[in-house]
Amino acid sequence: VxxxxxxxxxxxxxxxxxxxxxxxxxxxxxxxxxxxxxxxxxxxxxxxxxxxxxxDSYSIKPRKGEYILFDKAVSHLVNSVLFPTPSKVSKGILVSPTAHGNVFIGPNAEDVADAQDVATSSQGLEGIIAGARRLVPAIPLQAAIVQFAGLRAAAGxxxxxxxxxxxxxxxxxxxxxxxxxxxxxxxxxxxxxxxxxxQGMTMKLKESFVAATLPRVHSSELSYEDRQQLIANNPLYGRIICRCESISEGEIVDAIHRPCGARTVDGVKRRTRAGSGRCQGGFCGPKVTAILARELGISVTEVRKDSQQSYLFYDKMPVECEVVSHD
CATH class of the missing domain: 3.50.50.60 (FAD/NAD(P)-binding domain)
Known part of the structure; x- marks a missing residue:
C-alpha cells in the first residue's frame, strides 16, 4: 500500500x-x-x-487442523517446537511455543468436504490432547483459553x-x-x-520504492521512561484497554488509522492482539467496539466482529405486549 x-x-x-x-x-x-x-x-x-x-488441471481437498491455545501463565511448559515422527498425511501433533509467549498443541489432520468447515469437535480435541501427551505428559488443560480450527489447502x-x-x-x-x-x-x-x-509482463524497478514498513508502537515492550514520554505525547497510550495483553487505546487507534487499517473487532485483534488473551475479549471487546465506532464515525450497531454480517449489537427492538386477564 x-x-x-x-x-x-x-x-x-x-x-x-x-x-x-x-x-x-x-x-x-x-x-x-x-x-x-x-x-x-x-x-x-x-x-x-x-x-x-x-x-481443471488440479483439485484442492480441504484438510482441517484443530488446535488448543494455552494461557501465558504456562509459557514455561516448552521452550522449542516439539515434533513427533511425521506420517505421510501430517507432521503430527505439536507442542509449541508461540511468538507472543503462549503455548499451543495441534494440529490434527482431517480431510473435509466443506471448504468453510472450521468447527472443532470433541473427538478431534481429544485426539490432539492424546497426541500432545505423548510428548509432554503434563499438559495443563486447566490453562486452555481457546480452541479453534483452520483449513490447509491440500492439492491432489x-x-x-x-x-x-x-x-x-x-x-x-x-x-x-x-x-x-x-x-x-x-x-x-x-x-x-x-x-x-x-508470460510477457514488462517490469521495471520503482525508484521511489519504500522498503521499510511503518513503525508500530508496542507500549508494553518499552522501558518505563520511554513509555512515560509516549504517554506525555499522546495520553491514549496511557489507557490500557486489553488488560490480558497490555494493549493501550493508542495502539488500537493507530491500528485503525494505518493504511489498510482495522475495520472490525477481529481486525483490531489481528493487528494488536487486543482480545487474544485469557479472557478472549470478554472485558475489552465492548471497549474496542466503542473505539471502532468513534474512530470510523459509525454507530456501535454498525461495528462487526469480522465478516460482512457479523454484527455484535442491535438497536432496541419494540416489543408488543398483550395483557391477558385470568380473573
Missing part, C-alpha cells in the same frame, strides 16, 4: 473472465475488474476459481502448485500452499515475478 498497491476488501470473486483463451479480468461482487494477468492464490477455493477460467498432487496455467494465458497458480507456505511466502513471491516476466 505504501508503494501504490490497492487492496480491495470484502470483494468476493465470482469467476475469472477469459476471452479466446486469455484472461481479461475477474467478475466480483463489486463489479468487473480488468486484468491481463491473474494470480490465483485463493487457498481452499483455488481449484473452483481455476475451473471458472476453464483450467501433494505439493505446491506454483506455475502458469497450461491452458489459459495470463492465469498464474499459487495453489495447494499448505502450512510451510508461511516461511516459503517470500520465495513464492519471487517465483511469481519470474513467471509473470516469462
Amino acid at each position: 505504501q508503494n501504490g498497491a490497492r487492496v480491495i476488501t470484502e470483494c468476493g470473486v465470482n469467476k475469472i473472465v477469459t476471452e479466446n483463451g486469455k484472461v481479461t479480468g475477474v467478475d466480483t461482487t463489486q463489479g468487473f475488474i480488468g486484468a491481463r494477468y491473474v494470480i490465483n492464490a485463493a487457498g481452499v477455493h483455488a481449484d473452483v476459481l481455476s475451473r471458472t477460467a476453464g483450467d 498432487s501433494g505439493d505446491f502448485i506454483i506455475k502458469a496455467s497450461d491452458t489459459v494465458a495470463g492465469l498464474i497458480h499459487a495453489a495447494g500452499i499448505q502450512s510451510p507456505g508461511l516461511s516459503a511466502a517470500p520465495a513464492i513471491a519471487e517465483k511469481m515475478v519470474h513467471i509473470l516476466q516469462e
